[in-house]
Amino acid sequence: MKKIGIMTTGGDCSGLNTVIQRVVRGANLRGWQVWGILDGTDGLSVTPPAVIQLNDMLLPIENARLAGSFLHNGRVHALNFETAAETGKLKSFNKKLRQSLKMLNFDALILIGGNGSLSLAWANRDIYSDLQLICIPKTIDMDMPLTARTIGFDTAVQQLTSYCDQLMLTARSHHRWFVVQAMGRDCGMLALYAGVAAGAAAILIPEIKFDVDSLIKHIKKSTTDYGIIIVAEGISLRGHSGRPADMIARKLTAAGIVNRTAFPEHTQRAGDTVASDRILATRFADCALDAIENNETYVMTALECGDVHTVALSDFVAAGDCEHDPKVPELLTSNAYVAHDEPLLQVAYDMGVYIGERK
Numbered sequence: 042m043k044k045i046g047i048m049t050t051g052g053d054c055s056g057l058n059t060v061i062q063r064v065v066r067g068a069n070l071r072g073w074q075v076w077g078i079l080d081g082t083d084g085l086s087v088t089p090p091a092v093i094q095l096n097d098m099l100l101p102i103e104n105a106r107l108a109g110s111f112l113h114n115g116r117v118h119a120l121n122f123e124t125a126a127e128t129g130k131l132k133s134f135n136k137k138l139r140q141s142l143k144m145l146n147f148d149a150l151i152l153i154g155g156n157g158s159l160s161l162a163w164a165n166r167d168i169y170s171d172l173q174l175i176c177i178p179k180t181i182d183m184d185m186p187l188t189a190r191t192i193g194f195d196t197a198v199q200q201l202t203s204y205c206d207q208l209m210l211t212a213r214s215h216h217r218w219f220v221v222q223a224m225g226r227d228c229g230m231l232a233l234y235a236g237v238a239a240g241a242a243a244i245l246i247p248e249i250k251f252d253v254d255s256l257i258k259h260i261k262k263s264t265t266d267y268g269i270i271i272v273a274e275g276i277s278l279r280g281h282s283g284r285p286a287d288m289i290a291r292k293l294t295a296a297g298i299v300n301r302t303a304f305p306e307h308t309q310r311a312g313d314t315v316a317s318d319r320i321l322a323t324r325f326a327d328c329a330l331d332a333i334e335n336n337e338t339y340v341m342t343a344l345e346c347g348d349v350h351t352v353a354l355s356d357f358v359a360a361g362d363c364e365h366d367p368k369v370p371e372l373l374t375s376n377a378y379v380a381h382d383e384p385l386l387q388v389a390y391d392m393g394v395y396i397g398e399r400k
């Protein structure tokens with residue numbers, strides 16, 4: 042009988058509970074125990090560690106579609122790898138986590154996290170040297186290399202699309218435009234996908250340079266006098282500060298284009314998990330359990346060309362664009378962005394969407 046731990050770290054997204062429920066189901070069928078660590082690494086930094094044994098009664102099947110994490114993702118002010126490193130407490134923090142894991146005596150730990158959490162797990166990998174570490178990628182930002190999808194992305198696209206659908210109706214009634222600010226950090230994937238789905242007239246993302254005058258011309262030439270302009274939160278406009286949607290809205294207003302701004306914010310991380318995310322969660326959970334059975338460690342589940350398999354965490358952290366953590370320069374985070382050959386960019390362009398100045 043194996044004893045495995047599971048935790049969710051970083052920002053939440055829809056689909057985490059599906060992963061947890063499927064891991065519990067699959068593990069119990071194999072005769073294994075699953076223990077949920079509460080609040081990510083916070084649950085390991087207290088004595089005794091904050092854990093609960095999971096079963097079908099605790100996280101029933103009908104709740105597996107709900108957003109958020111049943112195990113929580115951690116408190117804002119708690120010590121974590123970054124704050125511990127910043128304050129010179131990394132050594133003692135790591136020691137505490139290692140001690141807790143030793144006390145819990147897990148054979149394996151499934152860590153569901155984003156690029157920051159996985160990069161940090163690798164940087165502090167000694168903590169996990171006595172067990173198998175299996176990671177599952179999740180984020181609405183889709184900014185993780187080596188996997189074509191992360192848990193939560195498809196639901197976020199649906200949430201943002203539905204939000205734009207609602208705005209489109211009031212936009213039409215008042216002959217005006219809505220400048221909608223999408224989440225995604227420095228990655229434009231969420232803005233691009235939801236923009237195409239909602240039929241946005243323009244999509245501005247950090248990966249592609251845009252020209253405000255061209256955007257204005259494009260909107261003025263539009264066959265409608267209403268619609269959606271999606272602006273990724275990571276864009277910037279030289280000489281301007283403030284929220285990106287506000288910056289663009291001011292320019293449009295100055296050009297005589299009637300508009301309003303809209304900020305869906307954390308609703309993009311909410312909403313019932315869509316079917317494709319639930320299927321991905323189930324496939325990743327199954328792959329993670331297989332990886333435990335196959336004695337793998339320091340791996341991440343990934344979707345590539347329709348196939349789900351594991352990739353080495355060492356490959357993950359070396360892939361994509363590796364950037365130094367702004368707060369802890371010795372830490373590297375692995376990022377992915379919208380590639381210039383991303384097929385949806387060409388589709389958007391062909392459909393008359395303004396997506397910036399493409400060469």
Ligand code: F6P
Nearest residue numbers: 052180181182224225226274310
């Ligand atoms: O990484 C997920 C994300 O939702 C980003 O898209 C966004 O910039 C950020 O987290 C928001 O963070 P917080 O929940 O701390 O406001």
